[in-house]
Amino acid sequence: MPAVSSRGRGRRAMNEPNMVPFIDVMLVLLIIFMVTAPLISPSTINLPSVGSASKQPDAVIQIVLGKDNKLEIKGQGPATAVNLDALAKAVRKAQAGRSPGSTAVVISADKTVQYERVVKVMDTLQRAGIARIGLSVQLAP
Numbered sequence: 413m414p415a416v417s418s419r420g421r422g423r424r425a426m427n428e429p430n431m432v433p434f435i436d437v438m439l440v441l442l443i444i445f446m447v448t449a450p451l452i453s454p455s456t457i458n459l460p461s462v463g464s465a466s467k468q469p470d471a472v473i474q475i476v477l478g479k480d481n482k483l484e485i486k487g488q489g490p491a492t493a494v495n496l497d498a499l500a501k502a503v504r505k506a507q508a509g510r511s512p513g514s515t516a517v518v519i520s521a522d523k524t525v526q527y528e529r530v531v532k533v534m535d536t537l538q539r540a541g542i543a544r545i546g547l548s549v550q551l552a553p
Contacts, residue, residue: 470514473506474548475499475537477521481529496532500540507542520548 474486483499484491487506494502507515517537521530530547537545 470510471516473503473515473517475503475517475519475533477519477525477530477533479522479524481525483533496536499533499536500542503537503542504540516544516546517542518546518548 471488476484476486476491478484483494483496485494485499485502485506486492492502503517519530519533519537534545534547
């Protein structure tokens with residue numbers, strides 16, 4: 413068999429990747445971001461602050477959620493035990509005779525109560541159309 417001699421160099425394997433396409437893509441993205449960034453206006457959220465209500469409530473109805481997940485309604489009279497299904501009706505009864513929105517409903521819960529339970533109480537009241545609902549927060553001394 414005759415020996416075959418190769419002319420020229422032949423192909424060598426490239427040890428480093430070709431970075432030119434990557435750099436081109438990054439420069440195009442940089443230009444796009446530089447052009448669009450001044451067009452985006454920052455959005456602000458106006459959060460309510462304590463005591464910023466236009467009118468203070470005439471009366472406050474307090475819903476207490478105890479450790480044992482029992483609900484009590486405290487109005488001007490003694491506390492009344494109620495279940496979640498009858499909560500909206502009991503609050504409506506306590507608000508009877510007052511103008512709509514003049515009575516605030518405040519939910520107070522024990523710190524061991526699951527937050528899901530508090531949200532269910534709030535959702536029940538909102539679905540019933542009760543407008544002014546708040547959460548009682550007790551700050552540590």
